[in-house]
Amino acid sequence: MVAGQAGNPLKGVALHDTALTSVQLALDRLVCTVEVEGSGGQMPKGERVVITCQGLHSFFASFNFAEMLDNAWPGNVQDGHYYASGLFRAYVTGGMLEAGATNLTLGDSTPLDDSDSGESMPVLLSDYKALYDVDFDFGFLQHVGILPALGMVTAHVLMRVGDLSSDLVPAVLSFYGVKSCNLRLDVAAMRDSVRFGNIASLRVNVKGGIVWIYCREGFVEVVAEQVMLRKFG
Template identity: 90%
Template sequence: MDDENFVSPLEGVAFHDTALTSVQLALDRMMCAVEIEGSSGQIPRGERVTIAFHDLHSFYASFNFAEMLRNARPGNVQDGHYYASGLFRAYVTGGMLEAGATHLTLGDSTPLDDSDSGESMPVLLSDYRSLYDVDFDFGFLQRVGISPALGTVTAHVLMRVGDLSSDLVPAVLSFSGVKSCNLRLDVAAMKDSVRFGNIASLRVSAKGGIVWIYCREGFVEVVAEQVMLRKFG
């Protein structure tokens, strides 16, 4: 894009003093939806605006949930910019978010279905120590849902039930009482990890309540009070 003639599609959107309520990341569709809510700024209190990123190629986020929640009512978003390079950057009290995409759209609802929390799936485990025995190698991270307001993070994955030639089954890692969440993902490069999956390994610190999902092109780190794994099969 030409910087001199670039007109941001977010022109006129006042990010200051809004609250970031949720982030929905769909790696399988190369999309991301960021929802903000009016608090004490120009956007009316309670009114929600969703920014949808299409043809997403990179994503980074670092959130301190406690700090974001403390500042939600006055507004935890300090500012947001969409640059001619295709990079969106939002500064929040308690972290920041960056998303690189070909284009974005604005709406009043998310284009991604964030209603499936995996609650219909049988519970496989509900403590950190049990995760030590679960193999996520050669699996696929498909979606990540982040809700600072609710203190939750969900990671939808496809897991192998055996070796590399075995079937893939859907599973959901659900975190509650989340303290912090950090992600850095090369979404475009992960799309090419078809044969061996985009998950390299999963590491756990039961004492610290930390889970690291190491992907072939990035990572997801969640620090939370509770974790639950639901899986079919």
């Protein structure tokens, strides 16, 4: 892997014509990782670079999965920049992402466990219409995983099983056949929403296959062919 230079971890790293394989956003740990893979351009084919943003305070992403998949070879990443203000920005064919953080490092492995899609949990529902009857108010959005090559997005949450004083149970919203996803989150402000949770509500467009997770300071929007909710308790 090509190492970055002092002061700018991305300087000298050839991100152009790599393929974006994974974005993992851990809100509870204030960390996000962006994984790219070489596809035969300046970065050797199969070589992997993981960009880790720590001390995360803001995050924005907009992805058109079909366009990204069509350009996975020779590479859907056009360019990436790291600014002295702590802002990391990546442009891809079919979207972009922007992460504001206090520290950025490069490696060939992720500090986050991105292997758990929640498939070990029992399925509670697998229908957009059924989501109408599920209450996410006063819950916590903890982790978002974006896997463009698999057409998949996961959102790990803690849900209330009753009123505001009730227990929290872990749950995973898994989206398959994802067409697009958009996120804009004020991560620092969301972390302060301890008492009432960082999720304000969840809205569904059944016909369009769209889910909006409205947070206290931001939102997550996913358009997909299928959704599954898995949870314990």
